[in-house]
Amino acid sequence: xxxxxxxxxxxxxxxxxxxxxxxxxxxxxxxxxxxxxxxxxxxxxxxxxxxxxxxxxxxxxxxxxxxxxxxxxxxxx
Numbered sequence: 001x002x003x004x005x006x007x008x009x010x011x012x013x014x015x016x017x018x019x020x021x022x023x024x025x026x027x028x029x030x031x032x033x034x035x036x037x038x039x040x041x042x043x044x045x046x047x048x049x050x051x052x053x054x055x056x057x058x059x060x061x062x063x064x065x066x067x068x069x070x071x072x073x074x075x076x077x
Contacts (some may be wrong), residue, residue, distance in 0.1 A: 023070055031062035 035058045039050040 023074075027066035027070065028037050029061050031073055034062050035059045 035055060038058055039055060042048060042050050042054075
């Protein structure tokens with residue numbers, strides 16, 4: 001007997017969408033916290049300012065790294 005995977009059952013598109021949204025939300029939350037830590041560390045040294053462009057670029061890079069980690073964990077190696 002062939003074992004069915006979750007996606008082969010049918011009608012579970014909503015569940016898949018919810019799982020993807022949860023992954024995006026967790027990645028955004030972790031990235032935001034990491035970016036805030038980097039911002040505090042950056043501004044603490046020599047009184048420099050962390051611009052909005054630097055903030056969003058750091059958050060984007062952090063989210064991309066979270067996405068890579070998530071892909072390795074969920075997809076396997």
